[in-house]
Amino acid sequence: MDRRLFLKEGAAGLAALALSSGTALAGGKTAAGAQESLSSRIRSAGKYDVVVCGGGPAGFIAAIAAARQGAKVAIIERYSFLGGMATMGYVAPISEFAFNGERVIGGIPWEFVQRLEALGGATVQWPKGNVDFDIELYKLCAQRMVLEAGVQLFMRSSLIGCEMEGTRLCSVIIENKNGLESLEAERFIDATGDGDLAFMAGVPMQANPEKELQPSSYCFVLSGVDTDSELLGRYMYHSGKKGGSECTPVRNILLKLKAEGADLPDFGGPWFNSVMHKGSVAVNITRAATDSTDNRDFTAAECRLREDIFRFTDALRRNVPEFRNCYVASTAPQAGIRESRRILGVHTVTADEYVAGVKYDDRVSRGAHQIDMHASKGSGQVLIKLKQAAYVPYRALIAKDFPNLLVAGRCISCDRKALASLRVQASCMGIGQAAGVAAAQSIREARAVQDIDTGALVATLQSLGTLI
Ligand SMILES: Cc1cc2nc3c(=O)[nH]c(=O)nc-3n(C[C@H](O)[C@H](O)[C@H](O)COP(=O)(O)OP(=O)(O)OC[C@H]3O[C@@H](n4cnc5c(N)ncnc54)[C@H](O)[C@@H]3O)c2cc1C
Structure with missing residues (x-):
């Protein structure tokens, strides 16, 4: 099957590159004549089992989780530090690990909180389980845990493209001071918040005909x-x-x-x-x-x-x-983003399911935060309390026809109202943990991400201390 390069519309340097070969870029994709010229300019930065795009709460936890399952993992992050909105957006506290005083998110996310606490960089506020943190110690603690797990870091590197064989991802293209580089992998996890990789790969996104988005806030x-x-x-x-x-x-x-x-x-x-x-x-x-x-x-x-x-x-x-x-x-290094792209996954979590606490067979994580919808204009906010902690199904982390792609964090498949709770950081960490474990499992089972044994996934996650 033909390999095709897909590039982010307007990616720095690439337009010039394509134009220098005499072929213009069209619609975010290279015109056929530019393919060869571009490919020859991209150097390989290695082959991995799992490549995680984005080092926010979902991404850095996903990378640790996959690496601890024995995978050779790389993580790509455009800033020089991990933590996503916590460290690039000054979004605090980390919400929420507990529902009515009972912790509902565990495993690596909770280990991170405990490690940060031991450094003097976190305080847990009970009964909600909100976590205050020191921004600089957060960066240090996340970096230590990722490196200890043996993850290869590609910092100051922007994801700008991907190479596909049909709907299978072969590699991602990054841009950094070394120029253009490609990372091949068996499985890819999109934890960019904005769903950049899924979008470039052609995954269908949730419709938003009213173009309503929760507002951004510069903290x-x-x-x-x-x-x-x-x-x-x-x-x-x-x-x-x-x-x-x-x-x-x-x-x-x-x-x-x-x-x-x-x-x-x-x-x-x-x-x-x-x-x-x-x-x-x-x-x-x-x-x-x-x-x-x-x-x-x-x-x-x-x-x-x-x-x-x-x-x-x-x-x-x-x-x-x-x-x-x-x-x-x-x-903060940038304004905070509450809402942007989300994939149209195998299952879309609705607010009704979420508030009702539907306990899916393939549940992989939980959510304890109330639904918290900020008005895009004006000073309003809608809050809906949960009656119990909610669940997140594995099917919301995968799209129908993309055999080696998972998403984690706020770009998973959910409706706008469910997102208004799921987007908080403890929930994103829990989802990241599930994506990392699932990616490694699907390699072990030699199955597409849609076909893995979800009973085994739930059991592994439970053994890691998740409270699903
Ligand atoms: C104003 C505001 C207030 C909030 N309040 C709270 C709160 O009180 N408590 C709470 O828990 N949550 C809160 N949230 C929500 C929460 O911070 C985010 O939803 C959460 O961080 C999402 O995690 P994520 O890992 O999915 O994405 P992000 O945190 O956005 O991380 C994505 C990472 O990917 C990287 N990345 C993105 N694109 C690329 C690319 N092309 N190439 C390379 N790297 C890339 C980014 O640099 C970033 O590090 C708030 C959000 C906002 C905006």
């Missing part, structure tokens, strides 16, 4: 905050024991200012989150309706949100005594 760290005050003591730690986590007193002050005509943009929360350092908090307040898969749209949103960060900081300084001396110590 930042404020220092000079009176974190010993009653206000911050109440709202900075999210155990659930004292009610909701949004800082209502500050919200009311900002809403009043807006009603009185202050020039303040729409906002969410605000939420003030511990970064485990006296005087500093991670702030989640800005919001913009934007599509993270469109570079121009996302760039414009990030520029506007950076302005907003400083407007809100000024408003807090002037109107909330606990923030009188605050300043922006750091903005």
Whole structure:
């Protein structure tokens, strides 16, 4: 069967490469005449059993899980550190490991929390099992665990293409300082959040005819905050024991200012989150309706949100005594993304199934967080409490006709409402663990990812300490 290269639309350098061979790129794919020229410019960076794309909560846990099952694993990450939204978006805390005080996510994700806690970089807030963390120690702990598992790291490397034989992935193409490189593998896990690999490979995506997406928020760290005050003591730690986590007193002050005509943009929360350092908090307040898969749209949103960060900081300084001396110590490497592409998988998890706690035969992970849908415009938010911890089926991690591709994290197959819970980090870690174990199992069984023995998968995951 013919091998074909599929490249991300507008991938840096590749358009020039194709054009220099006299053939334009079309629709995100190389025109036939450019194939040969491009292939000859891509150097092999090795053959692996499993290649994981994306080093966020889903990806780095997936890589550890697959490697511990005996697979030769590589992970590709465009930043110089692991952690995804936790470290590139300053999204805190890690939510939620427990439902009503009972832990429902275990195995490698929980081991990570314990290792981070031992480093002095995490505190678990019970009964919800939300985890406060130190951003820099998170990066260190994730990196140590991935390297200890024997995973080959490809950092500062962007996934920009893939090579396919029909619907089978042969290799992924990355771009870094070495130029263009390809990594071959038996199985691939897309943990890019945006489903970049699945999209390039041609996997059908969930329809979104209304083009509604939850907003993006640019988070930042404020220092000079009176974190010993009653206000911050109440709202900075999210155990659930004292009610909701949004800082209502500050919200009311900002809403009043807006009603009185202050020039303040729409906002969410605000939420003030511990970064485990006296005087500093991670702030989640800005919001913009934007599509993270469109570079121009996302760039414009990030520029506007950076302005907003400083407007809100000024408003807090002037109107909330606990923030009188605050300043922006750091903005996250990028704006946070709540929602973008999700695959149309063998099974799509619906909010009805999720809230009802349907216990699938092929359950591989769980979710404890309430459904938390932020309005794309305005300051609204819809919350639906779960009656019990939910389950995630393996079939939501795979698409129908793609025999060696799994997805993990927020790009799995679910409807918008189910995503509004499943997207939180502990859930993404649990899904990543399942994807890593399933990838290794499907190689051992020499079966397509759609045909593996899911009873054996559930049993392996249970033996690893998952609470499914
Ligand atoms: C504002 C905001 C607030 C939130 N609040 C909470 C909260 O309080 N608690 C909670 O638990 N969760 C929260 N979430 C949700 C959570 O952070 C994310 O849904 C979760 O991190 C998704 O995990 P992931 O591994 O699927 O993707 P990500 O965390 O997005 O990780 C994807 C990784 O892939 C890499 N990547 C992407 N594309 C490429 C590419 N082409 N090449 C190479 N690398 C690539 C990225 O750099 C990143 O490291 C929030 C999210 C936002 C945006």
